Amino acid sequence: MNSLVEVKNISKTFGSGHTAVKAVDNVSFSVKDGEIALIMGPSGSGKTTLLTIIGTLLSPDSGSVFINGLEVTALSKRKLPDVRLKKIGFIFQSFNLLSSLNVLENVAIVLELMGTRSRKAKQQAQKLLEELGLGNRLKYNVANLSGGEKQRVSIARALVTNPAVVLADEPTANLDSKSGHKVMELLRNIAKQEGKGVIIVTHDMRLKDIADKTFWIEDGKLREHSPLQ
């Protein structure tokens, strides 16, 4: 198996002097293709900061992040949008769908940003949405979907560009039990069937069931949980 995500000695401090807070403290870990890594920890422990750094939305003070072999922390800011577009899929707790677009367009727009022609982008998006059980919701306004449906649209948007890595921030937090399980199943398929590396930041203990690795982060320090813990 190849390492799709490699995090080496990442540190990030916010503020300075007496008010300095070390959000991420010398963190290292890796995720291989087909693996699901779970990062858990209390609120304010640094898990979202770590995910933001891996997602190239925040620069670390020190350390390196490699995505599919590419050292993204060494790239200029100008090149990072392209990395995010092609190599990383994002799934958010609050879905973050574009309210003025319908379901199909929310997914197809990502392909269009990559340069795919509109018609082809919509065909690809439709195929994926049908696979995720949203074939009858294509023209729906996203505001009219249930939470579980919204998250599935968000997952389709994350996957449609066939990224190497999927980063999920509390993907089940706003969902009922049934929808949560459905999303868990989808995340497992993303890793096991599609061979992608999946990193999930969550409080939801149920997600431990699908994880290959579970990390605990507290005060910015990361340690791996053994499966027995």
Add this chain to the structure above:
Amino acid sequence: MIPLARRNLLAEKAKFLTTAFGTGVSILMMLAILGIYFGAINAAKAIPQNSGAKYWVVQTGSADMYHTFSILPAGMQEKLEQIDGVEKAAPLINHATRIKVGDDLITSAVIGYEINSGLGAPWDIVSGQNIKNYGEIVVDRSMAIKNNIEINDIVEVGNKTFKVVGFSGDTNTFVFQYVFIPLKDALEAFETSHTVNYYLLKTSGNVDKDTLDKKVASLVKNAMVKESAEISDANVAVIKTSFLPIIAFLIIIGLFAGMTVIGVTVYTTTSERAREFGVLKAIGIKNTRLFRIVLQQAFVISIVGFFAGVLLYFLVQFLAYKWMPELTFALDIKYYVYILLLTLLMSVLASIVSIRKVLSIDPALVFKA
């Protein structure tokens, strides 16, 4: 390409329509001001251009028909017609006065012209007929509408009464309107039998203006020759010097008003969707594409606003024709294009603040619940 900009705007149709209407009113303001201005310009040109004469004999120093006065001795037309190349010479009276319609006194410019020569006669009779006999008057159409003057009504000019036989078009200068009476009646009405204001010269063949000027100067003391176009240009210059600064000022106000409406809307639309712009940035949209979305939003508002403004302008013209007939509008198609380009420029300027806003959005905010 998914039209995100358009969808963002149309997501709130009432807000979008209000904005387009607001922009449209600004566009209307600019079009109406320009329309009235060019209407006044056209009116300023109308009398000299449609006088039927190529040359005007004026008192030395006289330039236009508004601000400079011309007084010439009466009874010189026969001498002027003896000049080589002069086919016809006809005196003209241009006298600003108040005419009496019923109990009302209306300020107007009275043109007294030689009815047999036809030089200086009203050229566009929109209702009734032209003057055929003494004691008849043709009144400007807008003046007639505004003052309920009907054909066959009797009006008083000076100490004489006249029967209204027709209404003329294209004889409204916005500030005052023209009426036309026979020269003989004008001389009697104003008791100026020894003087006229101008002589209109109709020439045949190529007549050299300088030669004509010298011959006229030798015949009529303190007189000079001007081409009709010179009189027309001088009239226009009067309008430009008195109106143009006001027009320019009002257009700048219109531009600012339009820019503010577009700017505020684009900014609020951008601000309201800051999180969604953040999502797009997180996903990997390039800044140039984001700029395009913001600009497209502004362009859509501007273009819809422009067409709303043009429709409102036509509506205002229609209403003015009925209820404010003294307002005349004239706008060449090229000015619509200029206003459209200005509107697009407005939208670009109005987008600058929004683009800065989009640039400042932190994509990491998407991880905040």
